[in-house]
Amino acid sequence: MTAITLKNITKAVINHGDGGKRNPRLHEIYSSLIKHLHAFQKEVNLTTEELEIGRQFLFKLAQPNQDFPMGEIHLMSDCLGISEIAVLLEDAANKKTTEMNVEGPLYIPGLPKRKSGELIGEIGKKDNPLFIHHKVVDKNGKPVVGAKVDIWQPNGEGYYFVQREHLPEWNFYGRFTTSKTGEFDVATVIPGDYPVPLAGPTGSMLHQLGRHGYRAAHIHYKIHAKGHDEFTTMMYFNRSPYVDSDTIFSVKDFRVDVTEHTDKAEIKARGLKKPFFTLDYTFVLP
Ligand SMILES: [Fe+2]
Known part of the structure; x- marks a missing residue:
């Protein structure tokens, strides 16, 4: 088994599955999203603490508030x-x-x-x-x-x-x-x-x-x-x-x-x- 590294993790995630056999379009979108998200993390050297702030922020975005009963994902x-x-x-x-x-x-x-x-x-x-x-x-x-x-x-x-x-x-x-x-x-x-x-x-x-x-x-x-x-x-x-x-x-x-x-x-x-x-x-x- 190959050890996961910063270099090979993106490929490993994209290839983890049937390679788009079940849903080619979803796989196309997913693969590109993973590629860009991983590149972004590496580019800004995102720390685990910053990642957690990001997760909490996304969680808040999805919560209903006084102006948005469905959360603010659309507004964002x-x-x-x-x-x-x-x-x-x-x-x-x-x-x-x-x-x-x-x-x-x-x-x-x-x-x-x-x-x-x-x-x-x-x-x-x-x-x-x-x-x-x-x-x-x-x-x-x-x-x-x-x-x-x-x-x-x-x-x-x-x-x-x-x-x-x-x-x-x-x-x-x-x-x-x-x-x-x-x-x-x-x-x-x-x-x-x-x-x-x-x-x-x-x-x-x-x-x-x-x-x-x-x-x-x-x-x-x-x-x-x-x-x-x-x-x-x-x-x-x-x-x-x-x-x-x-x-x-x-x-x-x-x-x-x-x-x-x-x-x-x-x-x-x-x-x-x-x-x-x-x-x-x-x-x-x-
Ligand atoms: Fe308007």
Whole structure:
């Protein structure tokens, strides 16, 4: 029998089994993971004490806490860029269509139906009213008619309605249907930036590393259209101070600028008392 050494242990672990006969894909993933984990331990010369800190940390991550009844493994994979790499790999072949993005934990099925142009939430005193004109087309530029478009976002202060008791149910959530020309309008506010929940082990890690926990201002979209796979994405606002340092690394090219309107007659015509913003966006479905 060969003695186990630092040199041969990785091979020994990978070859301990049927070599992938039962499950080739699992064996491929497992072998690579073992290779990289062992290399990492050797590279940083990980001590047994540090390994135990790591084990305890993973244990804490999996425990339910006030913000995450299932533990924080998902949040941690977001903050490590792991969730985003999976999206980038899946979306890699996509060059000409709107980029996809993660759904996040705050999508709630059964969103209320809204009419084109409807205001989808309460406008707070400090909020910036925003009117978005959307169009949905396919790869050939043909309007996608009758698509169901789910929209969800936080309010101007960065809170989703489920996060604050005083907010009305379905505040800034809604399902729109595209018209015969593939269009629909939404009256909303520019969403606030918000931090991911930081009370648990993920927050403690970000703090120890000097990282902020903010997500750049964004609106979530999920489009259900006949002949297309369900499509999920996020629209980011260039005006957010976190647009280049989003804590889950999911800001790519789907970034928008808004146009400010300060003309008094225009403001009055919109039934408002303060300047507002507009934005046009055309989704190209894969
Ligand atoms: Fe979000």
